Ligand code: SF4
Protein backbone atom coordinates (compact mmCIF):
# COMPACT_ATOMS: atom_id res chain seq x y z
CA UNK A 277 0.00 0.00 0.00
CA UNK A 278 1.18 3.53 -0.75
CA UNK A 279 1.40 6.26 1.87
CA UNK A 280 -0.49 9.56 1.82
CA UNK A 281 0.36 13.19 2.59
CA UNK A 282 -1.10 12.98 6.08
CA UNK A 283 -0.57 16.69 6.80
CA UNK A 284 -3.03 17.68 4.09
CA UNK A 285 -4.87 14.48 3.18
CA UNK A 286 -7.36 14.52 0.36
CA UNK A 287 -10.52 13.20 2.09
CA UNK A 288 -11.74 10.91 -0.67
CA UNK A 289 -8.27 9.41 -1.26
CA UNK A 290 -7.92 8.88 2.50
CA UNK A 291 -11.32 7.13 2.70
CA UNK A 292 -10.29 4.85 -0.19
CA UNK A 293 -6.97 4.06 1.48
CA UNK A 294 -8.72 3.26 4.77
CA UNK A 295 -11.11 0.93 2.90
CA UNK A 296 -8.20 -0.73 1.05
CA UNK A 297 -6.42 -1.29 4.37
CA UNK A 298 -9.48 -3.29 5.53
CA UNK A 299 -10.03 -1.12 8.61
CA UNK A 300 -13.22 -1.69 10.58
CA UNK A 301 -14.42 -0.43 13.96
CA UNK A 302 -12.08 -2.12 16.44
CA UNK A 303 -14.07 -1.40 19.60
CA UNK A 304 -16.22 -4.44 18.86
CA UNK A 305 -18.69 -2.87 16.41
CA UNK A 306 -16.95 -3.86 13.19
CA UNK A 307 -18.63 -1.07 11.18
CA UNK A 308 -16.75 0.00 8.02
CA UNK A 309 -14.45 2.86 9.09
CA UNK A 310 -14.16 4.30 5.56
CA UNK A 311 -17.96 4.59 5.42
CA UNK A 312 -18.12 6.14 8.89
CA UNK A 313 -15.44 8.70 7.94
CA UNK A 314 -17.24 9.56 4.71
CA UNK A 315 -20.54 10.04 6.57
CA UNK A 316 -18.82 12.30 9.12
CA UNK A 317 -17.18 14.33 6.33
CA UNK A 318 -20.49 14.70 4.48
CA UNK A 319 -22.23 15.69 7.73
CA UNK A 320 -19.45 18.26 8.41
CA UNK A 321 -18.72 16.76 11.84
CA UNK A 322 -16.71 19.20 13.96
CA UNK A 323 -15.80 16.92 16.88
CA UNK A 324 -13.96 13.62 17.03
CA UNK A 325 -13.89 11.34 20.08
CA UNK A 326 -11.03 8.85 20.40
CA UNK A 327 -12.73 6.24 22.55
CA UNK A 328 -10.56 4.34 25.04
CA UNK A 329 -13.25 3.79 27.67
CA UNK A 330 -13.33 0.02 27.87
CA UNK A 331 -16.23 -0.43 30.24
CA UNK A 332 -16.32 -4.23 30.29
CA UNK A 333 -14.40 -5.97 33.05
CA UNK A 334 -11.32 -7.91 32.06
CA UNK A 335 -10.69 -6.36 28.63
CA UNK A 336 -7.46 -4.44 28.45
CA UNK A 337 -6.77 -3.73 24.79
CA UNK A 338 -7.21 0.07 24.79
CA UNK A 339 -5.00 0.53 27.87
CA UNK A 340 -2.33 -1.76 26.37
CA UNK A 341 -2.45 0.07 23.03
CA UNK A 342 -2.14 3.51 24.62
CA UNK A 343 0.73 2.30 26.83
CA UNK A 344 2.65 1.25 23.71
CA UNK A 345 1.45 3.55 20.96
CA UNK A 346 -0.16 6.74 22.27
CA UNK A 347 1.82 9.03 19.84
CA UNK A 348 0.52 7.04 16.86
CA UNK A 349 -3.05 7.18 18.21
CA UNK A 350 -2.84 10.95 18.61
CA UNK A 351 -1.39 11.24 15.08
CA UNK A 352 -4.30 9.10 13.80
CA UNK A 353 -6.71 11.45 15.59
CA UNK A 354 -5.05 14.46 13.95
CA UNK A 355 -5.18 12.83 10.50
CA UNK A 356 -8.91 12.10 10.84
CA UNK A 357 -9.65 15.61 12.15
CA UNK A 358 -7.75 17.22 9.27
CA UNK A 359 -9.41 14.98 6.68
CA UNK A 360 -12.99 15.60 7.75
CA UNK A 361 -12.40 19.23 8.79
CA UNK A 362 -13.11 18.73 12.53
CA UNK A 363 -11.89 21.37 14.97
CA UNK A 364 -12.11 19.54 18.30
CA UNK A 365 -10.64 16.18 19.24
CA UNK A 366 -11.08 14.49 22.61
CA UNK A 367 -9.37 11.33 23.80
CA UNK A 368 -11.68 9.75 26.39
CA UNK A 369 -10.00 7.11 28.53
CA UNK A 370 -11.00 5.01 31.55
CA UNK A 371 -10.05 6.89 34.72
CA UNK A 372 -8.61 3.75 36.30
CA UNK A 373 -5.98 3.18 33.60
CA UNK A 374 -2.52 2.53 35.06
CA UNK A 375 -0.91 5.73 36.36
CA UNK A 376 2.01 5.29 33.95
CA UNK A 377 -0.38 5.25 30.97
CA UNK A 378 -2.22 8.33 32.24
CA UNK A 379 1.08 10.11 32.69
CA UNK A 380 2.09 9.25 29.12
CA UNK A 381 -1.22 10.58 27.83
CA UNK A 382 -0.63 13.69 29.92
CA UNK A 383 2.74 14.18 28.23
CA UNK A 384 1.22 13.54 24.86
CA UNK A 385 -1.41 16.19 25.24
CA UNK A 386 0.27 18.71 27.47
CA UNK A 387 3.93 17.98 26.96
CA UNK A 388 4.46 18.39 30.70
CA UNK A 389 6.42 15.32 31.68
CA UNK A 390 6.76 16.43 35.27
CA UNK A 391 3.05 16.93 35.93
CA UNK A 392 1.65 14.45 38.45
CA UNK A 393 -1.52 13.07 36.81
CA UNK A 394 -4.72 13.27 38.79
CA UNK A 395 -7.30 11.02 37.17
CA UNK A 396 -10.23 12.77 38.85
CA UNK A 397 -9.50 16.28 37.74
CA UNK A 398 -7.14 15.81 34.82
CA UNK A 399 -8.15 17.42 31.56
CA UNK A 400 -5.25 18.62 29.44
CA UNK A 401 -6.22 21.04 26.73
CA UNK A 402 -4.49 22.10 23.54
CA UNK A 403 -6.16 24.43 21.05
CA UNK A 404 -8.02 21.59 19.42
CA UNK A 405 -7.06 18.46 21.37
CA UNK A 406 -7.85 17.37 24.88
CA UNK A 407 -8.07 14.18 26.88
CA UNK A 408 -10.57 13.37 29.59
CA UNK A 409 -10.86 10.52 32.09
CA UNK A 410 -14.23 8.80 32.29
CA UNK A 411 -15.30 6.79 35.31
CA UNK A 412 -15.63 3.16 34.31
CA UNK A 413 -19.27 2.12 34.75
CA UNK A 414 -21.54 -0.14 32.74
CA UNK A 415 -22.13 1.43 29.34
CA UNK A 416 -19.79 4.39 30.01
CA UNK A 417 -17.99 3.78 26.71
CA UNK A 418 -21.19 3.84 24.63
CA UNK A 419 -21.04 6.59 22.00
CA UNK A 420 -24.20 8.33 23.18
CA UNK A 421 -23.00 8.39 26.78
CA UNK A 422 -19.69 9.92 25.72
CA UNK A 423 -21.53 12.61 23.70
CA UNK A 424 -23.54 13.44 26.82
CA UNK A 425 -20.61 13.38 29.19
CA UNK A 426 -18.05 15.21 27.01
CA UNK A 427 -20.23 17.72 25.17
CA UNK A 428 -23.55 17.70 27.04
CA UNK A 429 -25.32 16.47 23.89
CA UNK A 430 -28.47 14.42 24.52
CA UNK A 431 -29.10 12.20 21.53
CA UNK A 432 -32.60 11.16 20.62
CA UNK A 433 -33.02 7.35 20.58
CA UNK A 434 -33.05 7.39 16.79
CA UNK A 435 -30.03 9.68 16.44
CA UNK A 436 -26.40 8.73 15.93
CA UNK A 437 -23.50 10.94 17.13
CA UNK A 438 -22.79 11.91 13.50
CA UNK A 439 -26.29 13.46 13.37
CA UNK A 440 -25.03 15.93 16.02
CA UNK A 441 -21.64 16.56 14.38
CA UNK A 442 -19.65 14.03 16.44
CA UNK A 443 -17.51 11.21 15.06
CA UNK A 444 -16.59 8.53 17.60
CA UNK A 445 -13.76 6.10 16.81
CA UNK A 446 -12.06 3.51 18.97
CA UNK A 447 -8.36 4.23 19.64
CA UNK A 448 -7.48 0.91 17.94
CA UNK A 449 -9.18 2.17 14.79
CA UNK A 450 -7.23 5.45 14.95
CA UNK A 451 -3.98 3.49 15.35
CA UNK A 452 -4.86 1.37 12.30
CA UNK A 453 -5.64 4.53 10.30
CA UNK A 454 -2.26 6.04 11.26
CA UNK A 455 -0.47 2.83 10.22
CA UNK A 456 -2.30 2.72 6.87
CA UNK A 457 -1.90 6.40 5.97
CA UNK A 458 1.59 7.17 7.31
CA UNK A 459 3.30 3.79 6.85
CA UNK A 460 1.11 2.23 4.14
CA UNK A 461 0.43 -0.83 6.34
CA UNK A 462 -2.90 -2.66 5.89
CA UNK A 463 -4.66 -4.03 8.97
CA UNK A 464 -3.16 -7.46 9.58
CA UNK A 465 -3.17 -7.80 13.38
CA UNK A 466 -4.74 -6.36 16.48
CA UNK A 467 -4.54 -6.52 20.26
CA UNK A 468 -6.83 -9.18 21.75
CA UNK A 469 -7.46 -10.07 25.38
CA UNK A 470 -7.34 -13.86 25.49
CA UNK A 471 -8.72 -15.23 28.78
CA UNK A 472 -7.34 -12.16 30.55
CA UNK A 473 -3.97 -11.78 28.77
CA UNK A 474 -3.61 -9.11 26.09
CA UNK A 475 -1.38 -9.76 23.05
CA UNK A 476 -1.04 -8.91 19.36
CA UNK A 477 -2.88 -11.52 17.27
CA UNK A 478 -3.02 -11.86 13.47
CA UNK A 479 -6.46 -11.45 11.92
CA UNK A 480 -7.83 -14.79 10.75
CA UNK A 481 -6.26 -16.72 13.63
CA UNK A 482 -8.74 -19.44 14.70
CA UNK A 483 -9.91 -19.13 18.30
CA UNK A 484 -8.83 -22.76 18.64
CA UNK A 485 -5.19 -21.64 18.17
CA UNK A 486 -5.57 -19.17 21.04
CA UNK A 487 -7.43 -21.38 23.50
CA UNK A 488 -8.18 -25.03 23.22
CA UNK A 489 -11.67 -26.26 24.07
CA UNK A 490 -10.48 -29.73 24.98
CA UNK A 491 -8.90 -29.90 28.39
CA UNK A 492 -7.60 -33.41 27.65
CA UNK A 493 -7.11 -34.83 24.14
CA UNK A 494 -10.26 -36.63 23.09
CA UNK A 495 -12.28 -35.48 26.11
CA UNK A 496 -15.73 -34.09 25.33
CA UNK A 497 -16.27 -30.61 26.65
CA UNK A 498 -19.29 -28.40 27.11
CA UNK A 499 -17.09 -25.29 27.09
CA UNK A 500 -17.52 -22.72 24.36
CA UNK A 501 -15.77 -19.60 23.09
CA UNK A 502 -17.18 -16.24 23.99
CA UNK A 503 -16.13 -13.31 21.79
CA UNK A 504 -16.23 -9.82 23.34
CA UNK A 505 -16.90 -8.66 26.88
CA UNK A 506 -18.61 -10.41 29.75
CA UNK A 507 -21.67 -8.18 29.33
CA UNK A 508 -21.97 -7.72 25.58
CA UNK A 509 -20.02 -10.68 24.20
CA UNK A 510 -21.64 -13.58 22.41
CA UNK A 511 -20.97 -17.29 22.17
CA UNK A 512 -19.02 -18.11 19.02
CA UNK A 513 -18.94 -21.23 16.85
CA UNK A 514 -15.91 -23.50 17.42
CA UNK A 515 -14.44 -22.52 14.03
CA UNK A 516 -14.60 -18.74 14.66
CA UNK A 517 -11.52 -16.67 13.80
CA UNK A 518 -10.14 -13.33 14.99
CA UNK A 519 -11.52 -10.38 13.00
CA UNK A 520 -10.89 -6.63 13.21
CA UNK A 521 -13.77 -6.41 15.72
CA UNK A 522 -12.50 -9.14 18.08
CA UNK A 523 -11.32 -7.43 21.24
CA UNK A 524 -11.50 -10.45 23.55
CA UNK A 525 -11.87 -14.24 23.49
CA UNK A 526 -12.79 -16.31 26.54
CA UNK A 527 -13.42 -19.95 27.32
CA UNK A 528 -16.75 -20.19 29.10
CA UNK A 529 -19.21 -22.73 30.37
CA UNK A 530 -22.57 -21.96 28.68
CA UNK A 531 -25.23 -21.56 31.36
CA UNK A 532 -28.60 -23.33 31.27
CA UNK A 533 -31.54 -21.01 30.69
CA UNK A 534 -34.58 -21.22 32.99
CA UNK A 535 -37.87 -19.27 32.85
CA UNK A 536 -38.06 -15.66 34.03
CA UNK A 537 -38.90 -15.37 37.75
CA UNK A 538 -39.80 -11.65 37.51
CA UNK A 539 -37.15 -10.88 40.11
CA UNK A 540 -36.72 -7.42 38.48
CA UNK A 541 -32.94 -7.42 38.84
CA UNK A 542 -32.59 -6.56 35.16
CA UNK A 543 -34.95 -3.56 35.29
CA UNK A 544 -33.44 -2.32 38.57
CA UNK A 545 -29.97 -2.33 37.02
CA UNK A 546 -30.74 -0.97 33.53
CA UNK A 547 -28.97 2.42 33.14
CA UNK A 548 -31.62 3.45 30.59
CA UNK A 549 -34.49 2.64 32.99
CA UNK A 550 -35.93 0.04 30.61
CA UNK A 551 -37.81 -3.14 31.48
CA UNK A 552 -35.59 -5.79 29.85
CA UNK A 553 -37.86 -8.71 30.74
CA UNK A 554 -40.80 -7.04 28.95
CA UNK A 555 -38.63 -6.19 25.95
CA UNK A 556 -37.37 -9.77 25.81
CA UNK A 557 -40.93 -11.10 25.85
CA UNK A 558 -41.87 -8.76 23.00
CA UNK A 559 -38.75 -9.67 21.04
CA UNK A 560 -39.28 -13.39 21.35
CA UNK A 561 -43.06 -13.37 20.88
CA UNK A 562 -43.62 -11.34 17.71
CA UNK A 563 -47.28 -12.37 17.62
CA UNK A 564 -47.95 -10.63 20.92
CA UNK A 565 -50.89 -8.19 20.90
CA UNK A 566 -54.41 -9.12 19.94
CA UNK A 567 -55.00 -8.64 16.21
CA UNK A 568 -57.97 -6.43 16.91
CA UNK A 569 -56.77 -3.66 14.60
CA UNK A 570 -55.96 -3.62 10.91
CA UNK A 571 -52.20 -3.45 11.68
CA UNK A 572 -50.21 -6.66 11.17
CA UNK A 573 -48.96 -8.62 14.20
CA UNK A 574 -45.40 -7.73 13.11
CA UNK A 575 -46.10 -3.97 13.12
CA UNK A 576 -47.95 -4.32 16.44
CA UNK A 577 -44.90 -6.00 17.90
CA UNK A 578 -42.54 -3.38 16.45
CA UNK A 579 -44.61 -0.50 17.81
CA UNK A 580 -44.78 -2.23 21.20
CA UNK A 581 -40.99 -2.61 21.18
CA UNK A 582 -40.62 1.03 20.25
CA UNK A 583 -43.08 2.08 22.96
CA UNK A 584 -41.02 0.09 25.47
CA UNK A 585 -37.85 1.87 24.39
CA UNK A 586 -35.89 -0.80 22.49
CA UNK A 587 -34.09 1.91 20.51
CA UNK A 588 -32.87 3.43 23.80
CA UNK A 589 -31.09 0.20 24.76
CA UNK A 590 -27.34 0.82 24.48
CA UNK A 591 -26.60 -2.93 24.49
CA UNK A 592 -24.46 -2.54 27.59
CA UNK A 593 -25.34 -6.14 28.56
CA UNK A 594 -25.78 -5.40 32.26
CA UNK A 595 -29.22 -7.02 32.42
CA UNK A 596 -27.86 -10.12 30.70
CA UNK A 597 -25.10 -10.44 33.21
CA UNK A 598 -27.36 -10.08 36.23
CA UNK A 599 -30.19 -12.35 35.17
CA UNK A 600 -30.25 -15.37 37.54
CA UNK A 601 -32.26 -17.34 34.96
CA UNK A 602 -29.45 -16.96 32.37
CA UNK A 603 -31.89 -15.56 29.81
CA UNK A 604 -30.18 -14.21 26.70
CA UNK A 605 -31.81 -10.79 26.97
CA UNK A 606 -29.13 -8.96 25.01
CA UNK A 607 -29.13 -11.50 22.19
CA UNK A 608 -32.86 -11.02 21.67
CA UNK A 609 -32.48 -7.20 21.67
CA UNK A 610 -29.64 -7.35 19.14
CA UNK A 611 -31.62 -9.68 16.91
CA UNK A 612 -34.75 -7.49 17.09
CA UNK A 613 -32.70 -4.38 16.29
CA UNK A 614 -31.00 -6.10 13.36
CA UNK A 615 -34.44 -7.13 12.03
CA UNK A 616 -35.71 -3.57 12.48
CA UNK A 617 -32.67 -2.21 10.58
CA UNK A 618 -33.24 -4.72 7.76
CA UNK A 619 -36.90 -3.78 7.66
CA UNK A 620 -36.02 -0.06 7.57
CA UNK A 621 -33.58 -0.68 4.70
CA UNK A 622 -36.19 -2.73 2.83
CA UNK A 623 -38.78 0.04 3.41
CA UNK A 624 -36.33 2.68 2.18
CA UNK A 625 -35.55 0.58 -0.92
CA UNK A 626 -39.27 0.09 -1.60
CA UNK A 627 -39.88 3.83 -1.11
CA UNK A 628 -37.07 4.72 -3.54
CA UNK A 629 -38.39 2.20 -6.08
CA UNK A 630 -41.89 3.71 -5.75
CA UNK A 631 -40.47 7.20 -6.25
CA UNK A 632 -38.49 6.02 -9.31
CA UNK A 633 -41.64 4.47 -10.75
CA UNK A 634 -43.66 7.65 -10.12
CA UNK A 635 -40.93 9.76 -11.76
CA UNK A 636 -40.88 7.36 -14.71
CA UNK A 637 -44.67 7.58 -15.09
CA UNK A 638 -44.65 11.38 -14.87
CA UNK A 639 -41.76 11.59 -17.41
CA UNK A 640 -43.62 9.25 -19.78
CA UNK A 641 -46.80 11.29 -19.43
CA UNK A 642 -44.90 14.56 -19.99
CA UNK A 643 -43.22 13.13 -23.12
CA UNK A 644 -46.59 11.90 -24.41
CA UNK A 645 -48.06 15.34 -23.75
CA UNK A 646 -45.21 17.07 -25.62
CA UNK A 647 -45.51 14.61 -28.52
CA UNK A 648 -49.25 15.30 -28.63
CA UNK A 649 -48.69 19.05 -28.64
CA UNK A 650 -46.11 18.72 -31.44
CA UNK A 651 -48.47 16.60 -33.49
CA UNK A 652 -51.21 19.16 -32.93
CA UNK A 653 -48.91 22.00 -33.94
CA UNK A 654 -47.71 20.14 -37.10
CA UNK A 655 -51.31 19.38 -37.98
CA UNK A 656 -52.22 23.02 -37.50
CA UNK A 657 -49.28 24.16 -39.68
CA UNK A 658 -50.28 21.73 -42.44
CA UNK A 659 -53.84 22.94 -42.25
CA UNK A 660 -52.72 26.57 -42.54
CA UNK A 661 -50.40 25.75 -45.48
CA UNK A 662 -53.26 24.04 -47.30
CA UNK A 663 -55.45 27.10 -46.89
CA UNK A 664 -52.75 29.25 -48.57
CA UNK A 665 -51.36 32.75 -47.72
CA UNK A 666 -54.85 34.09 -46.94
CA UNK A 667 -54.96 31.87 -43.89
CA UNK A 668 -52.22 34.02 -42.22
CA UNK A 669 -54.10 37.26 -42.58
S1 SF4 B 1 -33.35 -10.62 35.75
FE1 SF4 B 1 -33.96 -12.38 34.48
S2 SF4 B 1 -35.34 -13.57 35.80
FE2 SF4 B 1 -35.17 -11.52 36.74
S3 SF4 B 1 -36.90 -10.34 35.84
FE3 SF4 B 1 -35.11 -9.97 34.55
S4 SF4 B 1 -35.30 -11.51 32.89
FE4 SF4 B 1 -36.63 -12.20 34.59
Ligand code: SF4
Pocket residue numbers: 545546547548549550551552588589590591592593594595596605606
Ligand atom coordinates in the same frame (compact mmCIF):
# COMPACT_ATOMS: atom_id res chain seq x y z
S1 SF4 C 1 -28.56 -4.09 27.54
FE1 SF4 C 1 -30.05 -4.35 29.19
S2 SF4 C 1 -29.29 -3.08 30.86
FE2 SF4 C 1 -28.20 -2.42 29.03
S3 SF4 C 1 -29.44 -0.70 28.23
FE3 SF4 C 1 -30.16 -2.56 27.20
S4 SF4 C 1 -31.88 -3.25 28.43
FE4 SF4 C 1 -30.73 -1.82 29.72
